[in-house]
Amino acid sequence: MSVHELTRPLTLEWPAESLGNLPLALEQLHHWAQITPLQTALRHKRQGQWYAWRWIDALRDVERLADGLRQQGFDEQSRLALSGAFEPNLLLLALAAQSVGAPVLTLADDLPLEALQQQLWRIRPTHGYVQSRQQARHWQSIQRLDFAQLLGPIDPAQHVQRWWRPTGDTALWSEEGTHWQGGLAVVLEQWLSSGHGLAFPESPASARRDRSEVAPTGLLLSPSRLQHLADDIESRLAPLGTWRRRLCDWAIAHPQSGLRRVLKNRVRRLLGFQRLAYIWQPLKTSAEPTWLAEFKRDIA
Template structure:
């Protein structure tokens, strides 16, 4: 039995899962870094400002993170657990672990300490990456357990030997080099994600769509600021879970006049008549409100593409896109 087969014996069940769609990821990253090295690969809003990674920057960060992981004892026998919002640090760290040959898992980022402890006993990570302060506290609560990882990597600093700041793992980088002072061209496509490891299968989807297409991929500063940040980017493609798409549909519904009112009946009539100028006015207003003015595609799981349960407004957007 091979090393990888031995490591796969673990019984992993949701809310933990293996990240399996990574074999071609490194090859694709090298491809875009060679073909379009100075094009934008990633954007992330931090502390109110947009930061950008070019494809060559993304590749270099993966190489630096791989070196940092090796220095922290990560090998082909190691297992990295990722938990938190999807953003550049998490994606690039997953690729770095893959480049070493170690295993990568995701763990839902909304687990309470008791549930977290149970999952750690099951998946037994050697290294782990978490983001928020509260999430870090939950992980530290089980730090004394034999199921706890040898090293916890976090965006938050902690005065402990078993916690390493992500910046230390990456090494010195001047943040000003990534500050995006010039806005994107109106012709530039941009994928958008406002998800995290709570989306089952989500990391594989995001990596596959991003690296397969070579498009710029943008993330909000936080889930709370997602609508505002999305409006600033005006993405051309959405990479969202069915649950998040439903939330967007509910948000659209909440912005319309209440059911049964004359204003709502007028709105429904306008949407039902393609030739209506009022229809175009209403839809354009909704698009701008949600940052959908440039929207060209909405990713959906294969089993859901022909679902009749698709929210009406999103279904309308998809019909226009097709």
């Protein structure tokens, strides 16, 4: 993970976009750090172990990062480009850049080399943050800095290496990255406006397992990722045309069926949705997959 220095006129088109101004973001971060300083704000699994940031830790990290950016010549005239999976470092760095007054851009993290180089030529960021070492080689830079160097000296005890779930604990969940158009703004707004903890998996490959360990109460996922979850459910059902599949379909179609409740509870546990109470979705959506529509009905 690194920040590089990269300069020219700004031309934005997807897969690049501006985070835009989140006027209440820093105010909300200060609010939760003052009201609930010791409650968990962020969770992230790294190398098989969960790490947690309290609200006061998140605020302090943003302030340290802002100081580190200024020391590297980052100011209101700079432009920070972010590319990668959503996780604490990326979110905190975005907030730090906004606190300095500089625009924050995102670039899809799944671009082939040629498209990546074209986008970098168009958006001309002065600084870039990219998680993949392989991708980082293609972000031509003047200077390459580690995230830890920006953060500066920090007490390891501030980052809790083990966490448990107290009664009534809420946890938003995201397994997305900058490939989700508009996603970073959604995640920051939902997290900071609600004051709920926000958790991230170690990798896309481990998302279902890590999600089950967290058992989130809310999902912050793109329509395509929700469809992926629906496809995951579909792949685990009996094949179409079999009597077991007909029984499943019949159970879902009959709300009073005891079998329907059994099936839904089994699917919830399988996906880590046993505590699910909220699914973020845009105002306009296409037809919802059957199982997700069922979960939303339960929530309502």
